[in-house]
Amino acid sequence: MQMTDKNIQNQQDIPQDSVSSDIKSLKAFFAKLSSKTRQVVEKAIRFAVRELSFLKDFLARKSLKKLIQAFSVLIVLLILSLAGLGLFRNFQKAIKDDKALKSSGQVDEKTPTPISYVSDNPSVYANDPFVLRIEEDLNILTAELTRATLREGELLPPKLDFGVSF
C-alpha cells in the first residue's frame, strides 16, 4: 500500500512534457470520435432496417406487380412505336425513290402482273424445270419490254438562260 502511494506520488512528480500532453489530447479525441462514429453507425443501421422493412412491405404489395406490368407494356409500346416509325420512314423513302425513278425515266408506270398460263390438257413438259425457267425468264422480259420507255425526259439538258446582257 505504501508502495502504491509512492508510485502515484512519483507519477505526479514527473514533469508533464508536450508529447505526453499531445498523447492525452489525441486519446481524448479518439475516444470522442469513436463514440460519435458508433452513434452514426447505429443511426445508419436503424435507418437501413427501417427502410428495408418498408421495402419488404412494398414488395409484398400488389402494386409492384402492377408497376412491372405497366413498365412492360410501356417497353412493348416503345418497341412497337419504334418499329412503326421505321416502317413509316422506309415507306416514305420508297415513295420518294419511286418518284425519283419515275421522274428520271428509269421505271415506268406499274402494270398488272400477267397471269401465268395453266393448260387444261398439260403435256409431259408442263412441269419440266427447263421449260418453267424459260417461261419465267420470258415473262419477266415481256413485262420489261412492255413497260420500258426509252425517252428520258428528265435527263435532257436543263433549260438555262445564257442571254446575259446589260
Add this chain to the structure above:
Amino acid sequence: MAKSYLPIFAFLSLFSLLLIHKPLYAQKVNDESFFRDVYNQYRQKVEEYNLRHEDYLLKRAQYLNFKTLTAQENALASTKAMLQARDDVVIWYFRVLKESLKTSKGVSGSTIERLTSILDQEEAWFLGHRELLTSAATLEDLVKDSREAEERFRKNDPIIYEVLISRANGRVLDFTTRTDKIFEDIKAKLDEIRKDTREKYSFSFKKLALLDRWMLESQNLILRSKEKQSQIDGIILDLTKAKTRSEAEYDIAISTLTQSQLYLRDATAFLEEVIREIKTSE
C-alpha cells in the same frame, strides 16, 4: 413472369430490326441509290438557279430603268449569284449523266470510261469557271464570263446526247441479248423433243411444223430489231462529228430504238406461244 415475356421481347426486337434495317443488295442497287441522291441534288440546284434567275431579272430591270450606282451594285451581285447557280446546275447535270452511265445496262465499259472522262473534264472546267466568277468586278466582266460558259455548254451537246442515246441503246441491247438467250434455249428444247421418240414425249409432225413456223417468225422479228439497232452507231457517229443538231438526232435515235423494242416485243409474243404449245398436250 419473366420467362413468359422473353419470347415476346425477342419477337418484337427481331420484328423491329427487320423493319428498321437497311437493305444490303448488290453494288447495282447502291449505284442506283447513289444516282437517285445525285439526281435529287441536281433538282435542288435547278430550283436554286430558278430563284437566283428571277432575282437577276428583277435587279437587271431596276438597273436598266434607274441606272443608279446602288442599282448597278445590286445587279452585279445578283448576276454573279445567278451565274454561279447556273454553273452549279451544269456541274450537277454532268454528275447525273456520269452516275446514269454507271447504272446503265448494256453499255460497254470502254464507252462508259470514255464518256465519263470527257464529262469529268467538262465538270472541272465549270468548277474553275464558277470560282473565276467571284473575281468579276464589273457587269461587262460577267457578260463575258457568261458567254464563255454558254459556248462551252453548247459544245457539250453531242456528248450529252451521246450519253442519253447510249443509255437507251444499252437497254435495247440488253433486251436483245436476253431474247437471243431465250430463243436459243427454246430451240434447244425443241431439238430435244424432236429427237425423243417415246410416247407422250414426242410431238406430231403437224405440231412441230407449227412450232417451227413460230420460231422462224420470232427469229425474223429479232433480226429486224437488230437491223434497227445497227442504225444507232451511225447516228452516234454523226453526233460526234457534230454534223447535225444533237436534239434532232436524239429524237431519231429514240424513235428507231422504240421500233426495235416493238419488234422484240412481237418476237417474245411468238416465243410465249411456243412455250404454251410445248406445255400443252395434243
